Amino acid sequence: xxxxxxxxxxxxxxxxxxxxxxxxxxPSLYQLARWKxxxxxxxxxxxxxxxxxxxxxxxxxxxxxxxxxFDGGERVTEPExxxxxxxxxxxPADFTExxxxxxxxxxxxxxxxxxxxxxxxxxxxxxxxxxxPVVIDNLEKAGLGGxxxxxxxxxxxxxEKPFGFDLExxxxxxxxxxxxxxxxxxxxxxxxxxxxxxxNILVFRFSNGMFEPLWNRQYIDNVSITIAEDFGVRTRGAxxxxxxxxxxxxxxxxxxxxAAIAMEPPVDLSAEAVRDEKExxxxxxxxxxxxxxxxxxxxxxxxxxxxxxxxxxxxTVETYxxxxxxxxxxxxxxxxxSMKAGKNLAERVTEIVLTFKCPPxxxxxxxxxxxxxxxxxxIQIQPEETIAIRFGSKRPGKELITDPVYMKFDxxxxxxxxxxxxxxxxxxxxxxxxxxxxxxxxxxxxSWKVIDALRDxxxxxxxxxxxxxxxxxxxxx
Numbered sequence: 001x002x003x004x005x006x007x008x009x010x011x012x013x014x015x016x017x018x019x020x021x022x023x024x025x026x027p028s029l030y031q032l033a034r035w036k037x038x039x040x041x042x043x044x045x046x047x048x049x050x051x052x053x054x055x056x057x058x059x060x061x062x063x064x065x066x067x068x069x070f071d072g073g074e075r076v077t078e079p080e081x082x083x084x085x086x087x088x089x090x091x092p093a094d095f096t097e098x099x100x101x102x103x104x105x106x107x108x109x110x111x112x113x114x115x116x117x118x119x120x121x122x123x124x125x126x127x128x129x130x131x132x133p134v135v136i137d138n139l140e141k142a143g144l145g146g147x148x149x150x151x152x153x154x155x156x157x158x159x160e161k162p163f164g165f166d167l168e169x170x171x172x173x174x175x176x177x178x179x180x181x182x183x184x185x186x187x188x189x190x191x192x193x194x195x196x197x198x199x200n201i202l203v204f205r206f207s208n209g210m211f212e213p214l215w216n217r218q219y220i221d222n223v224s225i226t227i228a229e230d231f232g233v234r235t236r237g238a239x240x241x242x243x244x245x246x247x248x249x250x251x252x253x254x255x256x257x258x259a260a261i262a263m264e265p266p267v268d269l270s271a272e273a274v275r276d277e278k279e280x281x282x283x284x285x286x287x288x289x290x291x292x293x294x295x296x297x298x299x300x301x302x303x304x305x306x307x308x309x310x311x312x313x314x315x316t317v318e319t320y321x322x323x324x325x326x327x328x329x330x331x332x333x334x335x336x337x338s339m340k341a342g343k344n345l346a347e348r349v350t351e352i353v354l355t356f357k358c359p360p361x362x363x364x365x366x367x368x369x370x371x372x373x374x375x376x377x378x379i380q381i382q383p384e385e386t387i388a389i390r391f392g393s394k395r396p397g398k399e400l401i402t403d404p405v406y407m408k409f410d411x412x413x414x415x416x417x418x419x420x421x422x423x424x425x426x427x428x429x430x431x432x433x434x435x436x437x438x439x440x441x442x443x444x445x446x447s448w449k450v451i452d453a454l455r456d457x458x459x460x461x462x463x464x465x466x467x468x469x470x471x472x473x474x475x476x477x
Contacts, residue, residue: 006431007120007154008041010108014095014135015126016046016057020160025126026061027069028423030076033084037428045089045107047100057090095131101142108144119153122430129162133176146181158187158430161252163439165242167448174441183441187430192253193437194422194429196411197381201260201352202274204379204387211377212265214356216331221357221374225257227341230348230469232302233319237310244317246299249341251451253350255282256439257381258337261352262327271436275443282446286326293457296324298475301463302344318463319343322475323454338475344468350381364392364402373402385411 011029015021032038046057062085069076091107093100108121123139125132136157139145146155159177164170177186192198205212214220227249233240240248259278266273288296300320306313320342327337354377358370373392380386387409392402411419420428429437464473 006037006039006428008039009043009120009122009154009431011042011044012047012104012108012121012123013044013126014047014124016090017048017050017060018126021046021126022064023068024421024423025124025427026064028421028427030061030065030069030081030084032424032428033087034076034080038431043087043089045091045104047091047093047095047104049092049094051092052090054089058085058088061085061088095127095135095138098138098141101138101144105142105144121153121155123155123157125157125159127160129160129164129173132159132173136176136180140180146185147179154185154433155181156185156187156430156433157181158189161188161190162243162247163188163252163444164448165247167445167452170444170448174444178441184435186441187435188439188441188444189426189430190252190256190439191422191426192256192381193439194420194424194426195381195385196419196425197379197385197387198257198260199425199437200387201379206265215354217333217335219356220335221355222336222338223261224338224353224355225254225261225340225351226353227253227257227339227350228345228347228472229343230345232305232344232468233308233311235309237308240319241311241315241317245319245321245341245343246451246455250321250323250339251447252439254339254341255447255450257352258325258327258339261354262332262337264331269436271434271438274436275440279440279443279446280329281327282443282450284327284329284332285450286328288323288450288454288457290457293454294461296475297454297458298322298473299458299461299463300342300466300473302342302468303465304468305344316462320345320463320466320472322472324475340472342472346469346471348383352379352381353377364394364400373404 013021013025016026029038029044033042046061050056052060062081065076065081065084089107091100091104093103121144123144125135127135136145140148144155146157157177159173164173205215256278259281262281263274263277264280266277298321299318300322301315301317302319305311305317305319306315311317321340323339325337325339326332327335356375358374362370374390375392376388376390378386378388378390380388389407390404391407393405395401395403426437429435466472
């Protein structure tokens, strides 16, 4: 666990009955409290439409925690759960009406003798994206915004992805939240950035002298990034009809993984220095236009997608994308970054593979056999959390024949201590004021600019149908 001092604060959870809140946020907050990671005095106020009172919300939260919070298989304990629920409060509210925000402002100032939490407020928007501007505007009108605080201390707001659905909507959302909160108060959350293997990329690259000198176009032949799911859209057909895999996966998870692999060393480990280098990667991506897009992008749709609930029978929404990116800077010029993301594929896996160039001469096999024993670094994010190094080794016997072998690091084996989930990690970061693993305004807009250009270049294309549980269509070289 992390040993850090946090200020006493009030956590205001908009959308307290959402799926995210019930499965992830309330259980994560409970575990943080159980591990003594929260300050001595804190308060959690849920805000949602249901006409609950404080006790009703505590009963609801208790049920969520009992169903979704586990500690290495050990169920929650009654005294710890009772202590956590005692700090829960509730405000019923229609997010579009001002009365709920007046009640919230009053509740925040109640019990101040116990919690002294008027000063430090953390708002979490676990709500549909269309409601975010409405909630933010009403927070400002109620005097709860970050720029018009009526008392000392800090104000922060956590905004869930998607951060808009295109560049125009992202700019509009950024304008609204930026009018009410300063950028240093805004935490745009992508849970992938809270995963241990993703956070470890920075350490793996920049703390090991054996890797960073080789991390460039002179030694690396290509990079591949795969984000594959072995299931379809399930009950999210209506959402997917508006998003597709480009908006749902590539714009956020995919590009963030690419940036972690391709970024330059930051000048220090401050949030701004790290995020500066990621932003430079996005600005270095080779533009995809109508003239070149079919050479570098292939879209697919799994067979049967049009029969899913809430999906149009003639839908042309993509459920799969294969993209060959190029980062046109000094380090990576000419190195292809192949990215695949999709649903109903052969396996569920998220991994990054860096393949190194072949030696100038192959003594141990046919000249074209290098691909069989190519050196690789394989970073798997899920379902396993591992890093493997692939290299050639002599096959036992008289002849000098090489076979690929692996050296493998596994988080679960190497670190026996309990690991935090992405939401636990990122919630703590937001409470502590660390923005390194949250997305900055300019990066949101730059990434949407890239995706909008790609989508515009392909607007007349129909995705290729691929069989369920296949590997998806291949982008031609």
